[in-house]
Amino acid sequence: MISGKDCSGRKAQKRLRLVFRATYFVVSLSKKAARHSASAFCPILQRAQSYVAIDIHPANHHNLDFEPFLDVDRNVLADLVKDKNFDDLNKYGGIKKLAEILETDEKNGISGGDYSIKKRVDEFGSNTYKRAPVRSFVSFLWEAMKDSTIILLLLCATLMIGFGIKQHGLKEGWYEGGSIIVAVVLVLAVSAISNFKQSRQFLQLFGESSNIEVEVVRDGRRQATSIFDVVVGDIVCLKTGDHIPADGLFLDGHSMKVDESSMTGESDQVEINETQNPFLLSGTKVMDGYGHMLVTSVGMKTTWGQMMSTVTHDTNEQTPLQARLNKLTSYIGKVGLFVACLVLVVLTIRYFTGHTFDKSGKKEFIKGHTNTNHIMNSIIGIITAAVTIVVVAIPEGLPLAVTLTLAYSMKRMMADHALVRKLSACETMGSATVICTDKTGTLTLNQMQVTEFWLGKESLKEKRSLEISSDVMELLKQGVGLNTTGEVHISPSCDFPEISGSPTESALLSWAVFDMQLNIQQLKHAYEILYVEPFNSEKKRSGVLVRNNDSRIIHVHWKGAAEMILAMCSNYYVRNGMPIGIDGQEKRQLEMVIQDMACRSLRCIAFACKRLTEESQLGYEHLPDTGLTLLGFVGLKDPCRPEVKDAVESCRKAGVTIKMVTGDNIFTARSIALDCGILKPNEDINDAIVEGATFRNYSPEERMAKIDGILVMARSTPFDKLLMVQSLKQKGQVVAVTGDGTNDAPALKEADIGLSMGIQGTEVAKESSDIVILDDNFNSVVTVLKWGRCVYNNIQKFIQFQLTVNIAALVINFVAAISSGEVPLTAVQLLWVNLIMDTLGALALATEQPTDDVMDKKPVGRTQPLITKIMWKNLNAQALYQVTVLLVLQFRGSSIFNVNKNVKDTLIFNSFVLCQVFNEFNARKLERKNIFEGILKNKLFISIVGTTVVLQVIMVEFLQRFANTERLNWGQWLACIGIAALSWPIGWLVKYIPPNSE
Template sequence: MFLDKAKPHKRLKKSFQAIYFVVSLAKNVIINNTQIILPRLLQSPSYVVIDIHSNHNDDNEDDHHISFFDISPNALSTLVREKDFHSLSQYGGIKEVAAILGTDRKVGITTEESEITRRIDVFGSNTYTKPAGKSFLSFVFDAFKDTTIIILLACAVLSLGFGIKQHGPKEGWYDGGSIIVAIVLVVAVSAVSNVKQSRQFEKLSSQSSDIKVEVVRGGRRQPISIFEVVVGDIVCLKIGDQIPADGLFLDGHSLKVDESSMTGESEYVKVNEVGNPFLLSGTKVTDGYGHMLVTSVGMNTAWGMMMSLINRDLDEQTPLQARLNKLTSYIGKVGLLVAFLVLIALTVRYFTGNTEDEHGNREFTHGRTKADDITNAMVRIVAAAVTIVVVAIPEGLPLAVTLTLAYSMKRMMADNAMVRKLSACETMGSATTICTDKTGTLTLNQMKVTEFWLGKEAMTDKTSQQIAPNVLELLQEGVGLNTTGEVYRPLSTSTPEISGSPTESAILSWAVFDLAMDVDELKRSRDILHVEAFNSEKKRSGVLARRNSGETVHAHWKGAAEMILAMCSNYHVRCGRTTAMNDEARVQFGMIIKDMAAKSLRCIAFAYKEDTVESGEVTRKLEETGLTLLGFVGLKDPCRPGVKSAVDSCRDAGVNIKMITGDNVFTAKAIAIECGILQPYEDLNDAVVEGVTFRNYSDEERMEKISRIRVMARSSPFDKLLMVQCLKQKGHVVAVTGDGTNDAPALKEADIGLAMGIQGTEVAKESSDIVILDDNFTSVVTVLKWGRCVYNNIQKFIQFQLTVNVAALVINFVAAISSGEVPLTAVQLLWVNLIMDTLGALALATEQPTNDLMTKQPVGRTAPLITKVMWRNLIAQAAYQVIVLLILQFKGSSIFGVNKQVKDTLIFNTFVLCQVFNEFNARKLEKKNIFEGVLKNKLFLGIIGATIVLQVVMVEFLKRFANTERLNWGQWSACILIASLSWPIGWLVKFIPVSSKHFLGLPNY
């Protein structure tokens, strides 16, 4: 407790009784007396502020008024969440809440680490407690839900029961037990893969939530992570920002917020100090700018409480996965049909006495065969049929997509691309058109004022000394008051720190250094009466201001030069004289703008109108006609290094680049030529269009010209959206880059939305599929390359996987029908599924993007997933494997002089080794050199090596489990030789042309 009264008045003594009572209830008490405000954030998360006010009454005695304020996290959370004006007034308003929290409205909170830590201890951190993710056992349980696994388990239990009954517990468990062990291995691998995928999604989700916000601490405006925001912080808000915590409006202009994420209402809510000062986390700023005082963070915010009730499902099935599931289902039906035919054929063969045991005796003799023997035989027949189903269903396809996407997403993060939606990876590989912004994407977004024109005269160095004082003062007003940027002058140095958007920062920097503008003095001496925030349709912003207690009011406008010029009737010259703007002068100003644009300069104009206060009333409307032009500035934003080569790469890859910008047509054309989107020697009549022209086309004209348009200037958000819609109607797969709130509709409409991670607003990022972390168009091209790589890797695995399935299905079916037995047992095929699905998918998923991918035309929207080239390769390899395995099935014993058990082992071993060699073939779908770059992929080589080692273990050491016999060196050499022939076959088959519409009449998927 803090008191400065040595001998308190008797009334105060009575008040102390109340204070002591509060102390007994609260863990911590803070007392503010009349002389000293002593707010202190203490270690406990529950405390009370006691405010003692002394007033001198008529009896020359002090009246002591005591107020108790509960500023616990729960109280402040309730205040904002319920928009409780009554409680806010009891605190004394927003200013008093700021004082209680120890926040200076201009300086913010201190930057001392100890102070930040205390605030986190008291009010919590700005993080959310996520619901617990699915456990490993949950994924195991999900894996056991697979129909094939259930059928295999049933067969395993039956086999286990009858085996123990027939051969005793010591040896009877081998068949059933080995199936169970194989099932456990498959389920474990599937569960582990899904767990890793889930963790990857959680990690990406956390990264996508880690956005940057600007706060004022220690008088300095600085960007911090949203997770570092604490109670008492002052947050700077502008259009497109996501509000990072619950808080109260401090100051600002024209601030509107979209609260639909919290309330479901689509109407934008006006926020101001009087009518509605409450700001909720998770909502988004749609207009204006301002500052907010943070009162609640993390789980104490309205958003945090809502998030605690939501169990986020991180599983996302991409369109390609759905397409593959459909393919898997189709193949599975074929497998079921074949399995049913095998079941019927084997059953008929058994009961007609056409099957023999290992001693050459008939297995079934009418009237003499025991019931147990019949049951055992039927279990064996059902197991053989189930084996057909196991080998037919390519369960690895969806898993391959998951592994490929998860691996690619992780690698893309290193290439400055954060994937927010899985489907974007595969869709980007099909992109045919990229609609890109100019500023910050094609250019560096490092603006600098390089030219200034006052009237018709270009100003050189020492601008402030060349301009008349009255014009200089007006220019300083127009720049310093009509801005969302800030100038901070640290005590330690004379160099000011300028913050804000690149355009605002460049203009402020020019005004501070060239116009000798003192922003602090300017703002102290002016009253801002009204602000018109920048509007993407009007492309200008305005401010209404007057000198303190003065009678003259100035309406200042700043924006796109041709827009401002159209509003002007007069202009200033260097000496300060005002001159009427005739048609000749207007044409001359137009030429100045055009010349600056031709030099790739963004041209910004300043204008004003003066008015006089009458009867003490000031109109809140900014005049938009009859303005006086103050001058033009030209801002240079150089192209990013490497952009031209990136655009050339896209052109070689058959991807069209369209630049959509708000700049005028001359600036847009100059930048497009500099970046390589346009060529200076070509006819640009149809290639460049303005937004207003594009939107006024008829539907037929628009669709006819859309393919030829490569630059759209002076575009509005609607124009960009219309462009995307038209391209999609044309059948293009469209990727769109954007950074502003106004880009959100186009980002959502596009097949792939690419938001900028540095300059992009949170609304843009929320509407996107991929966030480009460095705002660089080169990274967009890298994403395109990765997308093609993902698509290509998945095609490789499909070819590889279907070769396995076709070969195994045919060999087992033919063998079952002809001899009544299947050479590949359920356990062996489960092993093949395990190594070919999981390890094979991982090996082919880790292939890196190559420059060759950018020399092919895009696959587009309707190209088949299984191409004619894939069918050719698949059929050739499957046919070779089937022929070899059937020869071994029927002639293997005589060729090698071995018994049936060794022959079946040779078939199994040859089959697996064929897949190992064919995995090299699958690396290159069209190229004949299948070893190109293989040494760079260490993981691929490691997986191949692990597969071979495991196969040796299966054959040589797991006789009971895998139903195999040991092979000698000659037999191993024969298996390797037979399998290695798949390499020359793969090389030869690539000489076969596949130009026909449907290769061998096979369907496209």
């Protein structure tokens, strides 16, 4: 870029271009030269500056348009980690040299902004996987057409067209069979469109569930990015619980162990280090420790990518409820098939015995006088009627209703901060009787802040009070700044340092940086970390062994739960830096300090240290944890979320018990539980609180006797949480568990519904869960509970609606066939009713949104039948009414309305369809008497009902040949509407029958 400061700018540009071309030619001669092209070129640029001002900042080197990464063999790089090949790694000169070649700074990561990212994607590919082709609409249509009853219907319709044309000619003969084909195609198309759309929606949701965030270092800053945006050369920050997002090499870190069972099948954890095993495979999990990784291959170049290319998401996952409905569908289908066979036999016998008549009143079959074409056409018509009864009788709309409900609910739950990973969780959540929740971030805001510091028994609340011994201050700075997984980034463009890490680590680092004036870079330069023992959820502490680079003095530092650290200490420091021995009285006073902070809902963290000689340090496999000196306590405040108390009360009202399981001490746990409403101040809460150690030491009988009354478990380990879930399930409870850590994975898997946290949750926790709570808020857990109940309720509504239609259609056709030798509802009409029931009805009732009244009922639990007594009462009343009315019309309709047979059949068809329309309103509320409550909020329901009515009018008034109907006058229409409208008062009266009389 020419600055224009030289009057001979054009000559300078020309000279500079010659220099560029010559240099490019030279550095392109060999890969070895190309590897050093950037460094070799800089002196030339500096000499060129004597001619003209030019920006030679590394971020602008891309303006020179050199071919990037010439010294990298893409295939070797991709296989390097996959094959764990040290020879190929050594060819590149080791990990750090490979980072140089990939233009990555091992501390600051890649630089160059979007251009650098794009260049790497172009060269090495993106971190995405090829999927198997998405199913097309035609495939769904073809699948629907393979149904045996549909094939039989189409075959019968084709034969009817053939015999009809032969008997009545082309102009008239194709109508009856053609109408059936059109109706079948319409039903198939609507069903295929619905399944196709839901399949696409599920794929979209599954894509969102795999789009996880990882932390990378770019331009010297630690930042979160999508796993799909990770590129070769990235430095990825890894900690316990993370999934490794790509293949790469271990740069630095401590005590990292990886579970490679997903790739190798070996269950043993593999230790990762720089010398013996630096290879990190994508798709594996970090089980312990932390560190940084250099990404060497992404996407389809990784072993995981090659595996993923052969795997597709199962969008047809069958939930337990769908399995139950399939059994119900099969049973009803068998009943329908039996009725259809009876109708077929009865109609055939009546036809050949001369008991059936045509429209003019003449016998349809007269032995010796009826031609073959007429006989065949009549037989095919009888077979078609029987097959259509089977089509209508089989409630294939039940599984479809579940699919529609789940798809709709999943989409709406995303808007309510819940990502459903497993379909079965939607319906199971509606049956939950107990929710075992953790505290931090779920019940609380997860916004930690240090509010108190105690040096032994002395509270130092003001910043000026931190004027303590320089030696103690230095040890405190070491304990906070070196024993941490958080990071402090100081940017020249920012006035304040950027602090990243977990909420607890961030709060401690912020306190040290701003209150103690900790210079993190200076501290890390002055000390060498020799050994790290990462935080352990059972021991609830982390430790680090450090050596001063100047004095060679070695210290071990521990940080963790206050009472556990205190138990490791023999002394504590006071303000002047003198250590005081901890005897029995001193220990009780220090324990009172911890207890006082816990009673005020403060999370108490303690720091302790011990000076070692270098000789005593050698040979340690674990850090010494006795004879320590207490550095002090800090109290961290994490207030309850303001909406939690109402959410907990809502769960209580719904009959769902909330149990808090936390690692905090018993005093903090009690205080938070009281703030959240899990414990009531006026209740006896002594038996409701237990520590994990006490709970695990109960006998099985004692544990089962007390489990229901325990509402808070403090100082719990992952095993305690798992044991609680197992005990609750043995008691017959449906258990939901929330968790965010790797240690929560066993309990999340064991629970009926596992809910992981989307913000603070590790990838192991998310993988073990069924639903991800995207905002880490307990209120969203309650929203999921509402949606779960709504899903279950919507499916029950549709079952009640559909079974009413099934029973009415089967009875009316069977009785009419037996008594009169004909079915009043033709094949086309029954297919239209089938369309209303299966697709439109499912869509209308499946999209009801949750209302507050779903939380007024007790949970259904494991054993309650799918079709309740209330549902049987409602559907039997409606089916009985419909059958009665339709049979009256069948046998007395002509005389009542003074009409011919065709008009009478149209009245039956029209009344039957309108009864289903009106009964759809009844089905909206299974128990509540006001069936119109909240109806204006469900615009889809109103539009579907309106569309059904409009199409019915068209069927009756304008498609007489297609639907085999006659036009009705205003009086007849009003009569049909009146007959159908009576279903409303009948439904209202039935709901007054008390449950105990069922």
